Amino acid sequence: MRFKDKRVIITGAASGIGRATALLFAAEGARVVAADRDAAGLSQTAALATAPIDTVTFDITDVAACQSLVAGAAKDAGIDILCNIAGVLDWGVTADFDEARFARIVAVNLTGTYAMCRATLPYLVESGGNIVNIASTAGLQGVPYTVAYAASKHGVIGLTKSLAVEYASRGVRVNAVCPGHVDTPMTRNPPPTDDIDWSLMMRNAPKLADGICTPEDIAAMLAFLAADSGRKITGAIFTVDGGQLAG
Numbered sequence: 001m002r003f004k005d006k007r008v009i010i011t012g013a014a015s016g017i018g019r020a021t022a023l024l025f026a027a028e029g030a031r032v033v034a035a036d037r038d039a040a041g042l043s044q045t046a047a048l049a050t051a052p053i054d055t056v057t058f059d060i061t062d063v064a065a066c067q068s069l070v071a072g073a074a075k076d077a078g079i080d081i082l083c084n085i086a087g088v089l090d091w092g093v094t095a096d097f098d099e100a101r102f103a104r105i106v107a108v109n110l111t112g113t114y115a116m117c118r119a120t121l122p123y124l125v126e127s128g129g130n131i132v133n134i135a136s137t138a139g140l141q142g143v144p145y146t147v148a149y150a151a152s153k154h155g156v157i158g159l160t161k162s163l164a165v166e167y168a169s170r171g172v173r174v175n176a177v178c179p180g181h182v183d184t185p186m187t188r189n190p191p192p193t194d195d196i197d198w199s200l201m202m203r204n205a206p207k208l209a210d211g212i213c214t215p216e217d218i219a220a221m222l223a224f225l226a227a228d229s230g231r232k233i234t235g236a237i238f239t240v241d242g243g244q245l246a247g
């Protein structure tokens with residue numbers, strides 16, 4: 001029960017890593033507010049949880065909706081932990097990937113993460129709380145045909161480190177997890193098959209024999225960082241990737 005009575009907001013909680021994180025935190029005593037744009041997926045998450053969780057449907061690209069989500073979650077007992085997990089992936093050869101598609105990825109993955117952090121930080125200063133953002137191994141290396149996604153995740157790492165420095169003296173920790181390949185609906189949407197150089201794509205396959213991660217593998221790292229086990233960790237970027245970036 002690492003999170004007994006902790007008030008936790010988890011975005012992207014209708015699916016994949018966000019759902020696994022919401023289920024883990026709820027099972028360990030947290031008062032979870034699970035948020036996502038997918039209302040049906042949120043209902044499924046709530047049905048799977050072993051303790052009651054609150055659900056909020058919102059769009060992370062709407063700053064007012066982020067602020068309202070946070071204010072609602074904070075109204076009784078403040079906020080202790082924010083897990084920023086909502087994200088989108090879009091593949092394409094760069095010649096055909098226009099600026100509107102690029103902007104959409106950045107709006108969800110980077111600006112949305114920023115809006116959630118900015119709305120929540122005053123409450124975390126009050127509680128001495130912390131943030132865990134989901135970046136990606138695509139935030140640590142270039143990824144072909146995924147320029148917008150990789151740029152957004154590099155941005156999440158810069159945001160994480162910068163907020164960690166700015167808020168450390170006020171007792172707020174900010175960390176990020178970089179998953180490699182995780183088996184979720186996001187990765188069941190494969191890259192386009194035309195005009196792809198697969199030798200570039202396969203450079204960083206997992207090295208462990210069973211190296212593809214489950215959502216629960218990533219949720220476990222989020223929980224480690226958010227709990228008291230992470231109390232001396234801030235501005236840190238943890239890779240969970242089956243050895244993809246090992247060499």
Ligand SMILES: NC(=O)c1ccc[n+]([C@@H]2O[C@H](COP(=O)([O-])OP(=O)(O)OC[C@H]3O[C@@H](n4cnc5c(N)ncnc54)[C@H](O)[C@@H]3O)[C@@H](O)[C@H]2O)c1
Nearest residue numbers: 012014015016017037059060086087136179181182184186
């Ligand atoms: N699956 C992987 O291999 C992998 C690897 C590295 C990083 N990640 C990151 O992990 C996070 C979770 O991804 P996942 O694999 O669980 O994918 P997923 O598609 O299963 O879940 C993503 C969730 O984000 C929500 N979302 C998307 N846009 C939103 C918006 N505008 N407002 C609110 N919610 C929105 C979706 O509805 C969905 O429930 C993402 O940030 C992703 O970039 C995933």
